[in-house]
Amino acid sequence: xxxxxxxxxxxxxxxxxxxxxxxxxxxxxxxxxxxxxxxxxxxxxxxxxxxxxxxxxxxxxxxxxxxxxxxxxxxxxxxxxxxxxxxxxxxxxxxxxxxxxxxxxxxxxxxxxxxxxxxxxxxxxxxxxxxxxxxxxxxxxxxxxxxxxxxxxxxxxxxxxxxxxxxxxxxxxxxxxxxxxxxxxxxxxxxxxxxxxxxxxxxxxxxxxxxxxxxxxxxxxxxxxxxxxxxxxxxxxxxxxxxxxxxxxxxxxxxxxxxxxxxxxxxxxxxxxxxxxxxxxxxxxxxxxxxxxxxxxxxxxxxxxxxxxxxxxxxxxxxxxxxxxxxxxxxx
Amino acid sequence: xxxxxxxxxxxxxxxxxxxxxxxxxxxxxxxxxxxxxxxxxxxxxxxxxxxxxxxxxxxxxxxxxxxxxxxxxxxxxxxxxxxxxxxxxxxxxxxxxxxxxxxxxxxxxxxxxxxxxxxxxxxxxxxxxxxxxxxxxxxxxxxxxxxxxxxxxxxxxxxxxxxxxxxxxxxxxxxxxxxxxxxxxxxxxxxxxxxxxxxxxxxxxxxxxxxxxxxxxxxxxxxxxxxxxxxxxxxxxxxxxxxxxxxxxxxxxxxxxxxxxxxxxxxxxxxxxxxxxxxxxxxxxxxxxxxxxxxxxxxxxxxxxxxxxxxxxxxxxxxxxxxxxxxxxxxxxxxxxxxxxxxxxxxxxxxxxxxxxxxxxxxxxxxxxxxxxxxxxxxxxxxxxxxxxxxxxxxxxxxxxxxxxxxxxxxxxxxxxxxxxxxxxxxxxxxxxxxxxxxxx
Numbered sequence: 001x002x003x004x005x006x007x008x009x010x011x012x013x014x015x016x017x018x019x020x021x022x023x024x025x026x027x028x029x030x031x032x033x034x035x036x037x038x039x040x041x042x043x044x045x046x047x048x049x050x051x052x053x054x055x056x057x058x059x060x061x062x063x064x065x066x067x068x069x070x071x072x073x074x075x076x077x078x079x080x081x082x083x084x085x086x087x088x089x090x091x092x093x094x095x096x097x098x099x100x101x102x103x104x105x106x107x108x109x110x111x112x113x114x115x116x117x118x119x120x121x122x123x124x125x126x127x128x129x130x131x132x133x134x135x136x137x138x139x140x141x142x143x144x145x146x147x148x149x150x151x152x153x154x155x156x157x158x159x160x161x162x163x164x165x166x167x168x169x170x171x172x173x174x175x176x177x178x179x180x181x182x183x184x185x186x187x188x189x190x191x192x193x194x195x196x197x198x199x200x201x202x203x204x205x206x207x208x209x210x211x212x213x214x215x216x217x218x219x220x221x222x223x224x225x226x227x228x229x230x231x232x233x234x235x236x237x238x239x240x241x242x243x244x245x246x247x248x249x250x251x252x253x254x255x256x257x258x259x260x261x262x263x264x265x266x267x268x269x270x271x272x273x274x275x276x277x278x279x280x281x282x283x284x285x286x287x288x289x290x291x292x293x294x295x296x297x298x299x300x301x302x303x304x305x306x307x308x309x310x311x312x313x314x315x316x317x318x319x320x321x322x323x324x325x326x327x328x329x330x331x332x
Numbered sequence: 333x334x335x336x337x338x339x340x341x342x343x344x345x346x347x348x349x350x351x352x353x354x355x356x357x358x359x360x361x362x363x364x365x366x367x368x369x370x371x372x373x374x375x376x377x378x379x380x381x382x383x384x385x386x387x388x389x390x391x392x393x394x395x396x397x398x399x400x401x402x403x404x405x406x407x408x409x410x411x412x413x414x415x416x417x418x419x420x421x422x423x424x425x426x427x428x429x430x431x432x433x434x435x436x437x438x439x440x441x442x443x444x445x446x447x448x449x450x451x452x453x454x455x456x457x458x459x460x461x462x463x464x465x466x467x468x469x470x471x472x473x474x475x476x477x478x479x480x481x482x483x484x485x486x487x488x489x490x491x492x493x494x495x496x497x498x499x500x501x502x503x504x505x506x507x508x509x510x511x512x513x514x515x516x517x518x519x520x521x522x523x524x525x526x527x528x529x530x531x532x533x534x535x536x537x538x539x540x541x542x543x544x545x546x547x548x549x550x551x552x553x554x555x556x557x558x559x560x561x562x563x564x565x566x567x568x569x570x571x572x573x574x575x576x577x578x579x580x581x582x583x584x585x586x587x588x589x590x591x592x593x594x595x596x597x598x599x600x601x602x603x604x605x606x607x608x609x610x611x612x613x614x615x616x617x618x619x620x621x622x623x624x625x626x627x628x629x630x631x632x633x634x635x636x637x638x639x640x641x642x643x644x645x646x647x648x649x650x651x652x653x654x655x656x657x658x659x660x661x662x663x664x665x666x667x668x669x670x671x672x673x674x675x676x677x678x679x680x681x682x683x684x685x686x687x688x689x690x691x692x693x694x695x696x697x698x699x700x701x702x703x704x705x706x707x708x709x710x711x712x713x714x715x716x717x718x719x720x721x722x723x724x725x726x727x728x729x730x731x732x733x734x735x736x737x738x739x740x741x742x743x744x745x746x747x748x749x750x751x752x753x754x755x756x757x758x759x760x761x762x763x764x765x766x767x768x769x770x771x772x773x
Contacts, residue, residue, distance in 0.1 A: 077732070078423045079445030092770060097763060163585020164597040185588035188754065272416075274533045275587030276748040291420045293740030294444045294732075296427070 069307075071300035078294045089301035099302060102280040105192065107309075109281060110260045113199045117256055118249075120200070121207025126237075128208070129215045139209070146205035154269035157198040161185050161270070185271055188278035195279050198266050203259070207252055214248035215241065254317035258310060282306050359679045360403030367674070368458065371667035376407040379671075380421065381436040382654075383412040385595070385611040385691065387618070392687035396680045403674075406667050415591055416536050419444070419739060425659060433662040434671065438488075438536055440473045440724060442481035442657040443735035449481040450658040450665045452672070456480040459676050464697035469721035471695070473653045476731045482657030483672055486685075486692035488609050489717030490541040490651055492637040495630075498526040498604035507605075507637035511549060511574060514640040518581035521604060528605035529582040529597065531589035532748040534741050537652040538591050542607045543747040544650035546571045548722055549642020554737060554768050559729035561768045563746075564761050570643075572750045572757055579751040587752050599630070609652075610636065610690040610714055617689075636713045638720075651721035654692070693717040726772055733771040742767045 038044055072089055076082030093099040128139055145153065160167055161184035169181040185191045222240050231239070264283040267273060273280035273288055280288070282302055290299020379397075384390030390412075397408045411432065413421055418437040425431025426445040435441065442449045452474075460466050470484035492507050499507065502520035518528045531539040547553070552567035579586075583603055585593075597603040598612045606612075613634045620628030639649045658668035674680060676696065685692060685702045690711030694702060695718050705715040726734035737743070746764035749755040755763065 077445075077736075079426045079448040096766070163588050163593065164583070164600060164602050181584060183584040183588075186585040188752070191588065271588065272534050272590070274748075276532075276745060276752050276754045278754070287420075289740065291423050291427075294423060294736045295740075 068300050069304050071296055072304040074297045076296040076300075078291075078296055082297055085297070089298050090305075093298065093301055093305070098277045098280065099282075099285060101277065102282050102285045102302075103305075105279065106261060106281045106283075106306075109192075109196055109199070109263070110257055113196050113203065113260050114253065114257050116200050117203040117207050117260075118253060120204050121252075122211055122249075124204065124208035125211035125215055126241075128212050139212075142208055143205050145202050146209075150202065150265040151269055153202055154198065154266045157194070157201075157266075158185075158270045161194045186275050188275055191271055191275055191279050195267055195270055198270065199260060199263060202266065203256060207256055210252045211245065211248060214245050218244050250317050250320055254314065257313050257317075261310060261313065262306065357399050357402050360399040360674070363674060363677060363679075364403040367670055369455070369666045369670040369673055371404050371406045371670050372664045375664035375667035376409070377434060377662075377664060377667055377671060378409045378411070378432040379434040379436070380411050380413060380418060380432040382415040382418050382438070385609065386614050386688055388614075389684070389688035389691055392684045396675055396684065399680070400671055400674050404667070404670060406664075406671070408671065416534070419536075429659075429661045431659070433664065434656060434658050434668050436485065436654060436656040438652055438654055439540075439738055440653070440727070440731060440735035441655055442474055443476060443727075443731040444739065446476050446481055446732060448659055448661070450660050450662065450668060452480040452482055452658070452669065453478075455669050455673055456483060459483070459673070459696060463676075463678070463699065467695050467697060467718040467721075469651070469723055470653045470655075470718050472723040472727055474655045474657070482655045483676065484653050484695045485656045485672075485675070486654050486688075486695055487718040487721055488537060488652040488654055488691060489693045489714035490537060490607055490609055490649075491639060491713050491717075492605065493598065493608045493610075493612050494605040494635060494637065495526070495633045496635050497633050498524070501526065507640070509638065509640045511640055511642050515574070515577055515581075518578055518605070522581040526604040527581060527583040529586050529589075529594060529603050530578075530607050531591070531594060532579075532587045532744070532751060533589040533593070534744065535589055535591045535593070537609070538594060538607055539589070539744050540738060540741075541650050541652065543575070543744050544722070545607075545639045545648070546575050546642070546747070547743055548648035548650070549640075549644055550574070551642075551644040551648075554725040554743060554764075555729070555734075555772050556725075557728060559726060559772050561765060561772055563768050564765045568761055569757055572747065572760065575747050575751050587748055599627075601630070607639070610711060613710060614689045614691065635710055638713055638716075647720050648722055649720055650724070651693075651717045653695075653721065690714045730772065737768065737771055740767070742771075 039048065071082075073084055073086060074082035075085045075088065124142060128135070128142070132138060159165065163183060163186050164181060166181060166184060168184075169178070172178045173181070183190065184194050218241060223236055226236055226240060262283055263281060264287065267279055267281055267284045268287070271279045273284045277285075282305065286299045286302040286306075288299075289302060290296050293299075381393070384393070394410070397410060401407055415438060418435065419441055421431070422435045422437055422441060423444065425435070426448045456466070456471075466484070467487075470487050474480055474482045474484050494507060498521055499505075499517060501524050502517060504517050504520070508514050508517055521528055530542040532542075533539060547568065550567045550571040552563070552565055552571050554561070554563050556562045583597065594603060594606040594608055595612050595615070598606055598608070599615060613631060613636070616627045616631035616634060620631045641647060656672060658665060658672075662668055675684075678698075681694070681696075681699060682702055685694060685699060686704045686707075688704075690704060690708070691714075693714055693716075694700065700715070705712060724734045724738055726737065742764050746760045749763065750757055750760040
């Protein structure tokens with residue numbers, strides 16, 4: 001709908017302008033050429049308006065993506081263009097234990113972090129939608145984890161979970177609860193939990209604030225009517241809030257899943273994929289192999305392997321969205 | 333070859349950086365008249381180096397840069413990155429053809445992109461002739477088929493750092509120089525709750541030096557002289573078993589350590605023996621000189637020892653080489669060479685070695701006589717870092733692949749996998765063998 005709306009309203013504007021300043025034909029105008037007609041045609045106008053954005057997308061997204069996919073079929077190293085080796089990189093990485101682990105961990109990381117981010121984010125949004133004292137202040141505080149640059153928060157977490165200087169270990173030791181430092185980032189399982197925790201901490205505000213925006217579009221009169229009919233607060237949520245919030249949830253969770261799946265900075269700063277490659281996501285492993293290790297082709301194959309997963313995530317949410325009536329314009 | 337007497341050098345060491353740079357300038361102007369590498373008109377340079385572990389070393393470096401600029405009018409903009417970040421950033425620069433003109437990094441950095449380096453053979457020959465020749469170990473890290481891809485500016489000696497009181501309490505007078513004795517020492521220290529610890533995370537310097545010491549100590553190698561992958565051997569298994577026995581004596585968290593972790597843990601009094609440069613001792617000493625009594629006591633307690641010799645019965649240790657290279661996309665290759673020449677000349681280099689207090693070891697033989705090695709007996713072991721430095725496996729056959737093997741931590745990960753129980757002995761070796769075969773196969 002978007003482009004049509006824009007094009008027709010622009011065309012309307014154009015006509016008004018013409019009406020105000022009618023051209024004074026001195027002689028009969030020649031019939032406009034095909035190109036001129038294409039430029040001016042109202043059905044094509046939308047296309048022309050979208051063209052610059054399209055070109056930017058091609059230059060900044062399609063070209064690098066294409067280059068990445070091409071590199072994944074070569075044995076390129078840094079400073080050496082390499083030659084085409086077919087599926088060589090792919091057969092190699094799919095026999096590589098570290099890579100297979102990184103797929104499993106990336107999926108687990110995305111699934112666990114996204115679900116918890118959704119649950120906590122929704123809870124916070126519902127809470128913030130209530131009448132609270134100092135509402136504005138609390139809302140801005142909630143946003144802090146999202147506002148702090150990722151690298152800074154990652155460094156902070158790195159310190160919080162440090163093997164020797166962890167504030168958590170220190171406090172628990174002082175309280176007499178433990179006698180040895182907790183090996184947060186040295187133990188593979190704990191390290192995985194720690195990076196997931198850091199990702200949740202960072203991602204919750206985005207979910208919470210976006211859902212809060214959605215909640216505020218729900219008309220209070222619906223709740224009033226339901227309450228008069230004797231609906232409980234759970235029924236209010238289940239039959240009013242949740243259905244009206246679904247479209248926003250779909251959009252927020254699509255973004256959240258994509259961001260989580262492609263996360264890089266948190267892991268790289270906190271663990272560099274360690275201990276013993278236990279916390280490598282596909283993105284960090286790709287960087288390790290391509291830029292640190294120098295095998296551009298192999299790194300590109302790893303990052304290209306992320307594409308099917310990302311496409312799947314987008315398609316799921318796309319078809320999930322399509323089933324909704326609101327999208328066909330018939331209202332929620 | 334030396335313009336300064338030992339006495340005046342020692343005196344210089346105590347002077348402030350400002351006064352030091354004033355004395356550099358006179359020499360710098362004279363040097364600029366005679367050097368074979370005249371900077372291009374209007375040249376300016378960007379240089380990326382690792383962030384210094386010793387303040388005085390960094391200041392001394394800056395003084396050299398300032399004197400060079402005064403003498404040649406070539407501005408040098410220095411950026412500093414964490415040691416582990418230099419190589420990735422240099423790789424990006426090499427791939428995109430944009431970035432710093434000169435990079436000072438670690439190990440075989442220039443070998444990762446041999447086609448992107450300015451050929452330094454003429455400069456290396458000139459310096460080698462003038463200063464008694466290059467030490468072979470470090471030189472091997474930057475030469476490929478007779479061509480110098482950079483200069484091995486210095487070696488960062490990596491040796492055992494220990495607290496004398498802790499090893500005494502464990503019943504040892506000094507660090508045993510054999511593997512079994514060393515294991516017994518670490519076990520005794522663990523019992524006393526004064527543990528040892530070596531990095532098993534992706535610590536470029538400390539981690540690699542630690543694991544190669546065990547690998548080579550048993551006579552095991554990633555690839556042999558002909559480039560054949562030989563990591564799957566009984567010797568490797570022995571080295572891994574040794575590491576597996578050593579690992580439980582460590583302080584917890586070493587699989588998550590980077591290059592700075594052991595420094596911090598040691599200075600905090602949690603760690604009593606580790607493998608590191610001299611930087612821990614220097615940090616304690618400097619703080620002590622500034623009036624920190626606790627650090628002063630610690631500095632007095634710290635000492636250094638060679639890596640014990642393994643069953644192979646010969647010196648077999650890896651050292652962190654710090655090579656400097658120029659990218660061939662630079663508009664000012666002569667200015668790059670002029671800078672590197674200037675830095676390596678006796679007037680600058682001697683003072684720089686003194687200021688780095690044993691952290692940097694010379695790679696040109698003439699500088700052996702530098703007073704830094706006798707000023708403080710605790711620095712003495714670091715003098716031999718360049719001479720004792722082994723050459724990475726595969727360097728003689730395919731330097732680029734050898735550089736990739738250490739950049740991707742093939743050996744380090746093998747040890748870490750087995751020590752931490754992530755993998756079996758066979759599994760860890762097989763994994764490393766698979767990676768090595770991909771590189772050298």
